[in-house]
Amino acid sequence: MLSQEKLQEYLSFLMQSAADFAEIFEEFEENETIGTLDGRVEKAERQIVSGIGIRLYRELQSVYGYTNETDEQSVYSLLSDLRDAVGEKKESGDPVPVLLRRVEYENRHPVRIDxxxxxxxxxxxxxxxxxxxxxxxxxxxxxxxxxxxxxxxxxxISNSEGRLxxxxxxxxxxxxxxxxxxxxxxxxxxxxxxxxxxxxxxxxxxxxxxxxxxxxxxxxxxQAKDCPSGKMPVVIDNEFGGVIFHEACGHALEATGVARNQSIFAGKKGQRIASPCVSAVDDGTIVNAWGSQNIDDEGNFQKKRVLIRDGILESYMIDRLNGRRMGEPSTGSGRRQSYKYEPTSRMSNTFICAGTDSFESLFEGIERGLYAKKMGGGSVNPQTGEFNFAVQEGYLIENGKISCPVKGAALIGNGAEILMNIDKVSDNLARGQGMCGSMSGSIPTDVGQPAIRVSSITVGGTANE
Amino acid sequence: MNKELWIARAKELGIDELEIYEMLQSERSLSWYEGEMDSFTTSRVLGTSLRALKSGKQAEMALEQADDAAMDEILGSLLSQAEAVNSSDPAALRAPEKTEEVQGKKHFSRPSVPEIKAVLQELQEKILASDPRIFQVGSVSWQDSSEIRRINNSLGLSVEENSTAQVIMAEAAAKEGEEIKTEYKVEVVESLADFDRDQFVSELSEELLGKLGGRSLPTGRYKVILEKKAMTSLFTVMTPMFSGEGINKGISPLRDKLGQQIFSELVTVIDNPRNTDAFEIANYDDEGCPTRSKEVVSKGVFTTALHSTKSAMAAGTESTGNGFKGSYSAPVTVRPKNCMIVPGEKSLQELQEEMGEGLVITDLAGLHAGINPVTTDFSLQCSGYYVRDGKKDFGVSLVTVAGNFLDLMKEAVAVGSDLKWSYRPVACPSVLFTGAAISGE
The missing domain is CATH 3.30.2290.10 (PmbA/TldD superfamily)
Known part of the structure; x- marks a missing residue:
């Protein structure tokens, strides 16, 4: 990592331009993958990811550069390119040098066995x-x-506001x-x-x-049979079932889309966007959780954000640049895969909160429906709200009871509609782990929920009926 | 990094063979939003990946800092990694082989920043002006990239290949009543001066507006055409079935299927990394093995599994030159490179006429999750348009198409002529199928 003096020098150099904000993100990551097949070690791989990402803002414009060549000459060459791209300073007068102050804090996520x-x-x-x-x-x-x-x-992370x-x-x-x-x-x-x-x-x-x-x-x-098709009630179980909320709603609550009015939930703060039995949070502070961090990738402390309270939209997930566009502060949601990505607003550990219905009661009154015990992944278009996801382990519901397993099912629909159609939320909240892909790369996130019942979703199956 | 020094030191430490793979990537991109530059990105990253062999066992390490000072520590780690491996499949590095290299046809010219800005502004204005229902241009952007790939190993192999690319991308949104639809378009552009902006805008606009007014269909079995873009994306996610690795492990649906009819006899699949019509060619794979053209499927019969050096050794055959990496840091796996379904004679319009009535699927979503690679079962969100009497009748959205890919491919009754290489290493023409399960209302 670069010294405080060197960072001050680089940031001061960057601010001698039309930029009104500069940031340096340094990263050193070690990882290893061990792969086995039928009780034998097939692979043992190690990787070192190491480099810097440098960002300048000029109002709503952003200029970003990254490299793993961190010798002084290479860095200055990159800094000069970035300064040229952002333009020359308009006001005259001597530039104010950047002075950094290191922010200390207590690590919320201690590790016992390295x-x-x-x-x-x-x-x-x-x-x-x-x-x-x-x-x-x-x-x-x-x-x-x-x-x-x-x-x-x-x-x-260091920036021209003096934060290190x-x-x-x-x-x-x-x-x-x-x-x-x-x-x-x-x-x-x-x-x-x-x-x-x-x-x-x-x-x-x-x-x-x-x-x-x-x-x-x-x-x-x-034993699975082909899954039937058509609109039907669906019970989605807990843990990775929360991918439905992540895809169908979470992405559309990220400032990346909201700030440019490219989300179905843009401009809906304070309005009802979900059934009253739905509350949901994005909490990057859960101790040692898969999607937690002490600070986000813009150097702000991670937070617990209440996204939806009793069906009313309470908060978006906002990064620094989109915050400027929206006139709102960052919510500590700026994340990125590595220095090779400019950060943007992302989820951390996102889940629907526990309700009061018993798991068994979710099946009551369903003559024919689908019980999605384990979900696969999915995707969404935040602007239209259209989502799809795969059911990894599904069962038919017949006359209020779970019956035979079915394969090859997908759920499709519109995020705004689905949130309104959740009519029961059980009390068995659990979270599952995933990698979430978006503009700033692939990052670890938890999804989660208790078992929920959606009164009607289009199920895409293969059965000929 | 002093490569000779590393190779010599590796031998001294007891490593049998060492491969040094380097990838130098430089990129510039500029995006435009509401009449102004939105972002500009520039980068230069040199990634190094080492592969060490000890008694036929292989270990890998990818580095973004490869100082000679850290040489002993890194080589020592590789040695202990290799010693931990007890796979029954041996690995090997490649000795140099003679090959006649092919030169790519694409030559990209580097525009100036003012030229890029002018083109992006023009595109944005033209997209907005093309139809009153288009209310937003999400972004228009330009990107150029160059890659230099070098592979050296202790057997004396020394290979270098360069590639460059330039693309223009745009995304736009259209609205009719309460309904909003979006579309994006990516085009490989050799020279900005010769880039046909009007053609680009009209294609984007037509695809976007075609999505408006779409409605669902009653659940049932329909004749379908997978239009070239949708066919390409579905075929792309199914290509791992041809991998010798998956076949060796017994988890590919094509295990035990070599020499058998797997698709309709109208379907022939060729993988040719040297196809100069494609976006990027490779004379060598990422192990330094010279690439070649091969028929993977000949008139529906599975004739050749794709192989890397390791998977070929396990199968008792030769590498097909398909040992590629997803990135410099990823391990070598078996991947197709410039793999295509060989186009037929009929245009999309002729396929529609042959179908008479049915669904043309132009877009598929959820491809990363909605397929089972072991069985090739799939269930995917799709959209497109409904055809009656061979003509487009109305748009279709929010339905799913589901089935088993191997079963579907046996039901191909006509292959289109409209194959077009884009930025992907896989390309397909439109294909007409006798039936597929569609779920909607």
Missing amino acids: YRSVPLEDKAELLFRAEGAAKSEDPRITKTTGRMLNVREEVQ ISDVRVRTRMFVDAYAKEGEIMMSGGARPGAGKGLEFYEERTPEEIGKEAARQAIVML
């Missing part, structure tokens, strides 16, 4: 335990794969896939939990538990 201190063999052993548990679950599990990702990212602040982000995640075979049919199941923790995570979420979950899903899907 992955770098643990031998590769021991980490591979955790994967073998998961694969072994999956295989011993059922003789039809013919193949298993495991993968562990460990990341340690150090960032230092650092953060260390650590996370780990295990991916287990199990393949079940019966005759010619092969089905897969997967589990992929993670946290903003060191390897102590696998003491709480044991590899055996992860392996069994993958196997269970693969075995269930062997």
